[in-house]
Amino acid sequence: MLAYAPDLDRVFQALADPGRRLMVDRLSRGPASVSELGRPLAMTLAAVLQHVQVLEACGLVRSAKLGRTRTCSINPAALRSAESWIADRRTMVERNLDRLGEYLAATADQPDPTSHAEGQQ
């Protein structure tokens, strides 16, 4: 029954930060080093690293160290899982709205006043 998904917590939490979204955005164009990711961010390298660790902990990003630079790249699978969680719900919502529309259209001519007060303000 739709088991509790601990990873989604962390993925959405990770995406909630604008700096981390910027990193994801950058990485979606290709791999980058930690300092490269932090360049547009006006914060310490240490802070950047912490963000990278958050992204890595939730599976959004993978990284490997080569020499003295750590190269990060994105993991599309984690993006996909978050995306489809949302997509599934949105699809359901829209399907229900469509059915509601059909129902309203079908009962529009009938004199049954079972209308809920929808759409305030």
Next chain:
Amino acid sequence: MLAYAPDLDRVFQALADPGRRLMVDRLSRGPASVSELGRPLAMTLAAVLQHVQVLEACGLVRSAKLGRTRTCSINPAALRSAESWIADRRTMVERNLDRLGEYLAATADQPDPTSHAEGQQ
């Protein structure tokens, strides 16, 4: 240039909480009252209300009070904006991976050793 989107912060932040995701999931099947949303959640009504307020503040949920009950319903537009932020990046990632694949395939027979050390651990 992809302006800073303050709402996405709050939408992802809202979705980061498993209880709130459960509420969104419930609402994706149709409207519900505050106490109905909180029923499976083992927390105070006051706490449930706070979650609802978070969901409302980011635009994921709308609500209207009728009599003494507040009926909440979901707003698909907010879901859509979060979904497409992710989808855009994921699409970009996958396109780039495809291009990389093509590049590797095209240069596979050439004796140029420009291979990066990918895939650690």
Next chain:
DNA sequence: GAGATAGTCAAGTGGATGCTTCAGTGTCGC
């Protein structure tokens, strides 16, 4: 109208988050 129901407001609390500084460590380039 009295008691139950459904929600609301405000204040407080413990734990997580997002930084910082500082003191390293390992690598690169000359």
Next chain:
DNA sequence: GCGACACTGAAGCATCCACTTGACTATCTC
């Protein structure tokens, strides 16, 4: 070898978050 570079770890700190309790307000229901 030595200085610069890229990163790492630990500690500290301000703020935010997810609750709780307790007091209160409407609205039903009988």
